[in-house]
Amino acid sequence: MTKAKVGVLISGRGSNMAALLYASKRSDCPYEIVLVAANDPDAAGLKLAAAEGVATFGQSHKGLKREEFDAIIDAELRKAGAHYVALAGYMRLLSPGFVDGWAGRMVNIHPSLLPKYKGLDTHERALDAGDTVGGCSVHIVTAELDDGPVLGQTEVAILPGDTPETLAARILIAEHQLYPRVLAELVSRETSPDWLLDQVRERALALPKTTEKSSHGSPGFLIEGGKFFAYFSHDHHGDGITSVLVKTGGPEEQMMLIEADPDIYYKPPYLGPSGWIGIRLDGDDVDWERVEEKLAASWRMVAPKKLAMLF
Template structure:
């Protein structure tokens, strides 16, 4: 039975999707704790209602990233985690923190990496004129948004899309791929070699395509 610790900064809708999938699919794992850097993160209430331990390490109480990360690491390690899941955790992590959890920390980024790392990904995608946009689950490495890719979801960009509409439509796909990637990890099915992730025993597609109703109606 593997222990999962999820970090959030707000509602944590991806956290909710993972908690529900873990219970419904009876993973060989449990969500041991949900921790936040914000005491007002509403996702903490969801976790508590589901009997999951919660905690807050308020980043405003620390003088710098290193001291905050040290306190957060201590809070995480109290639950003996096998996997750390970043679910809307809005903090840039120090290299030492990342190295401490090397190979056992996942993140979801709202773009088809390596395109559009960093912030404002939906705005970047629209300005670039891409026809497909998406989300990526990846292992976390010291280089921001550049870790080995586990799973991606793509959706078509529609005329009139805004950063807000893209974000809203993409969220459903995130709720599909993030629990799937976490399940693969806890089932020991992720194999990383030379920075490339493969799913084994058995192999499964590492992509998910969400077709909008508008595009579906145009298919031959």
């Protein structure tokens, strides 16, 4: 099982980091923690992570501009091979460039039922409002504070006589349960055949005059009233591969692509002899721009001249 590589950012004790770390020790967990980094070199969570054999990095942000410090953290995450970032009590506002660099792959846990109570003092605000439940949310990080798409939530009952401290303690238990589960779901999503098919479908059907039709049990994409220009293949005849098949200019181009990047391209059975090529979608990081380009090139090869000239 290939596990997704996750970097965790903390500022203090790192209790949510610890929850993610211990969950990752299960053999069936789809992610592993490859780095724990902090903006305080004395953060207690760094010692815990190091004791558990996880690489750590700690540096104070003091005296550095936000973009400068974020560039340092970004470099450490990428050096560690992180593919996702989990914020776990990271008390720093992030620069737009850093957020953009991890768009869709950075998550945060927040102690309220978003969109309620963004920012600080969430428990006190819930109590002051007379809420009967509080809770926590895991969301994708965007440029706006606590505003990204919510991936999961857990409600926690507010009891008579609760204080911000007693409510926070119970919600923290819920956080430790919720965060590992939601992170596992997120990193697994991009290897799910259904999700991968949706990505191919979105790009193929965005091309002019295209439609979808099953062919030999596989989803195929064709120009309306014309020829197929792409197929989605998952474990075809038990080969264990998930891919999109597209046309090339012929065997010469096909072999050139395979020789240049054999981990991505392969010659598919049946269609391979006629110059089609398979682009694997089951790797660690699919280059969707490349997939989009190859779909468009394949579409142009089968499109009528008048239609092709318009695109």
